[in-house]
Amino acid sequence: MSSDHQPYHHGNLREALLEAAFRLVDSQGPEAFSMRALARDAGVSSAAPFRHFSDKRVLLDAVAERARAELDRTLDEATAQCADALTQFRAMTVAYVRFAAEHPTLFDLIHSAGSTPGRFPGDLNDERRLKLIALIYEGQNAGLIPEADPELIALTSEALTHGLARMVVDGHPRLASLSSEDARKLALAATQLLQSGIGLS
Numbered sequence: 001m002s003s004d005h006q007p008y009h010h011g012n013l014r015e016a017l018l019e020a021a022f023r024l025v026d027s028q029g030p031e032a033f034s035m036r037a038l039a040r041d042a043g044v045s046s047a048a049p050f051r052h053f054s055d056k057r058v059l060l061d062a063v064a065e066r067a068r069a070e071l072d073r074t075l076d077e078a079t080a081q082c083a084d085a086l087t088q089f090r091a092m093t094v095a096y097v098r099f100a101a102e103h104p105t106l107f108d109l110i111h112s113a114g115s116t117p118g119r120f121p122g123d124l125n126d127e128r129r130l131k132l133i134a135l136i137y138e139g140q141n142a143g144l145i146p147e148a149d150p151e152l153i154a155l156t157s158e159a160l161t162h163g164l165a166r167m168v169v170d171g172h173p174r175l176a177s178l179s180s181e182d183a184r185k186l187a188l189a190a191t192q193l194l195q196s197g198i199g200l201s
Helices: 013-028 035-042 056-080 085-102 104-110 126-141 150-170 180-198
Strands: none
Touching: 013 035, 013 056, 013 104, 035 056, 056 085, 056 104, 085 104, 085 126, 085 150, 085 180, 104 150, 126 150, 150 180
16 A cells, blocks of 8 residues: 555545545455555554444445446546547447456446446446437437437447456456557447447448
8 A cells, every 4th residue: 555645634534445445446456455454554443444334345335336436437528529429429438448448456346246236237327328328319310320229229339348348357368468548449449340230320
């Protein structure tokens, strides 16, 4: 753990613990820390973290939610400056796969069992899915996406996007040690192939 962390101030121990856990999971994985080590790093008693997180799993669930929010922010930023629905469609896929390549342990945690009860691993959250379907409708109205079932197009896109990201994180032999830029190029090529397959212009 980095020795240059900022000491917490009274009242924000929960945030300090969550931020430290987030950084450790991102850089080393969820097994890289214990509640006792986090308490020691924060300069508090070993019992103090348990006033905010009943156990490590609860803390990891909070880290997973923060990671999901970071992924959502990444997707929003990627599409913010896009000129049309088709460009946004491509940008979402590229940003998702690139996030997985840059933050594999956070990506794993987002989709691990228990972090999102009742949600299929890899499933887009409801708000994100609705945005994707709305984007497809927009593209169809503009003549950029064919008049197929928007939900089926969204499901196909999700299958390709998450499947590709999963292969990157799992170290598929053809995708081992993929750089962020290589992940971007791969995702863009796969998206263009998907567009050809479903008739996107």
